[in-house]
Amino acid sequence: xxxxxxxxxxxxxxxxxxxxxxxxxxxxxxxxxxxxxxxxxxxxxxxxxxxxxxxxxxxxxxxxxxxxxxxxxxxxxxxxxxxxxxxxxxxxxxxxxxxxxxxxxxxxxxxxxxxxxxxxxxxxxxxxxxxxxxxxxxxxxxxxxxxxxxxxxxxxxxxxxxxxxxxxxxxxxxxxxxxxxxxxxxxxxxxxxxxxxxxxxxxxxxxxxxxxxxxxxxxxxxxxxxxxxxxxxxxxxxxxxxxxxxxxxxxxxxxxxxxxxxxxxxxxxxxxxxxxxxxxxxxxxxxxxxxxxxxxxxxxxxxxxxxxxxxxxxxxxxxxxxxxxxx
Numbered sequence: 001x002x003x004x005x006x007x008x009x010x011x012x013x014x015x016x017x018x019x020x021x022x023x024x025x026x027x028x029x030x031x032x033x034x035x036x037x038x039x040x041x042x043x044x045x046x047x048x049x050x051x052x053x054x055x056x057x058x059x060x061x062x063x064x065x066x067x068x069x070x071x072x073x074x075x076x077x078x079x080x081x082x083x084x085x086x087x088x089x090x091x092x093x094x095x096x097x098x099x100x101x102x103x104x105x106x107x108x109x110x111x112x113x114x115x116x117x118x119x120x121x122x123x124x125x126x127x128x129x130x131x132x133x134x135x136x137x138x139x140x141x142x143x144x145x146x147x148x149x150x151x152x153x154x155x156x157x158x159x160x161x162x163x164x165x166x167x168x169x170x171x172x173x174x175x176x177x178x179x180x181x182x183x184x185x186x187x188x189x190x191x192x193x194x195x196x197x198x199x200x201x202x203x204x205x206x207x208x209x210x211x212x213x214x215x216x217x218x219x220x221x222x223x224x225x226x227x228x229x230x231x232x233x234x235x236x237x238x239x240x241x242x243x244x245x246x247x248x249x250x251x252x253x254x255x256x257x258x259x260x261x262x263x264x265x266x267x268x269x270x271x272x273x274x275x276x277x278x279x280x281x282x283x284x285x286x287x288x289x290x291x292x293x294x295x296x297x298x299x300x301x302x303x304x305x306x307x308x309x310x311x312x313x314x315x316x317x318x319x320x321x322x323x324x325x326x327x
Contacts, residue, residue: 001157002049002092002150005205013209018043029069034076038084046089047208048077051127056119056189056257058164063122070126075133078145082137089145090212091134093220095152095197095261097124105264108149108220117258135218146215148208151224151263155201155286160294167196168283171235172290175242185247189254192232197224197262200282203275210273224263225275231256237280241287 007017018041020026026033028050052069059066074091081089098106099114111131116124131147138145154168162173174186207223215221229237235248 001155001159001201002153002204003047004157005155005201006047006049006208008202009205009209028076029072031072031076035080035083038077038080038086042084042086044087045212046077046081046086047092047212048074048089048130049092050074050077051092053123053166054164055166055170056255059120059123060255066120067122067126070123071129074126074130078130078133078137081145082141082143085143087144088212089134089143090208091130091145091147092208093127093131093147093149094124095149095222095224095263096120096258097127097131097149098258098261100258104260105226105262106222107264108222108267111220119255119257131220138218144216146211146217147220148211149220149222149263150204151197151199151222151261153199153201153204155282156289157201158286160290167231167234168198168238168286171238172242172287175239175244176290176294178246179242179244183246185249186235186244187249187251188231188235189251190231190256191252192230192235192248192250194231194256194258195228195260195262196231196234197226197228198234198279198282199223199225199275200277203277206276207268207273211268211271214271221267222263222265223268224265225279226263226265226269227279228260228262229279238283238287241280241284 010017021037026037028034050073052066052073054062054066078089078091095106096117098110099112100117102110102114112128134145134147137143152166152168154166158169159165160169160173162170165173171188174188177183178186203225204223211221211223232248232250239245239248
């Protein structure tokens with residue numbers, strides 16, 4: 001999802017985007033594959049969005065896989081980029097790596113100041129290691145690498161699967177199924193009181209390209225909308241957009257995750273960037289795209305980009321965008 005969005009954004013600037021080979025030729029978890037590909041292609045700029053990601057259920061069920069895969073991917077790419085002296089690397093972390101009970105809104109200096117949320121601790125530890133690796137290469141060797149910390153994302157290319165979707169596609173799946181079966185209610189995990197901040201993936205891509213041109217600091221920088229919403233409000237908003245009038249039931253026996261995750265985006269705002277797509281607009285377009293494509297997509301496959309944004313070539317393994325020339 002993120003790699004495809006960054007590719008669309010870079011294509012608008014006519015950047016030379018390196019095409020992705022089949023996974024059989026380049027597995028980002030295999031160090032030799034990554035080292036050979038990087039040596040052959042020598043990108044000028046790397047947006048490292050590749051990661052194993054998933055929702056609360058998936059993280060809880062597969063902590064070892066989330067930690068091992070993410071450590072391997074980021075270590076292989078960052079070390080190869082450093083060895084080849086790639087001119088610029090942007091590493092994407094996540095807002096879920098902040099301490100569970102950190103003061104809100106979350107400032108970048110709050111990283112690693114307290115215990116993590118238990119439900120995604122393995123993923124968060126892997127991402128924190130990637131951020132520290134980026135900072136270490138910058139400190140020791142002077143490489144122009146830095147990290148960004150996006151809030152919760154949604155939009156084209158998201159994964160629709162009941163077992164490992166994030167909250168917005170999971171809610172869309174529930175509402176869509178309820179409409180199709182005329183179900184009188186849907187059940188949502190948790191109390192509904194947890195607060196989350198959301199950003200359309202195309203806004204994230206625009207922010208990443210903007211920062212690749214303008215940012216120069218070893219401190220990671222938050223990327224978000226600066227506004228949060230409860231899961232209950234989000235579910236009701238999606239139901240209204242979809243036209244679903246059934247009851248929304250919350251199951252408090254299931255985890256909420258971190259109580260609140262709102263990013264302090266003052267440093268991003270100071271760089272003269274702000275999001276362009278409101279949550280209402282983004283959810284409406286996401287719902288319409290899901291309806292237009294779900295009949296031809298088996299469950300679990302990523303949603304395609306809107307036709308007006310469809311790239312002619314995919315980013316490397318859908319998430320590792322490499323660029324020749326200026327970003």
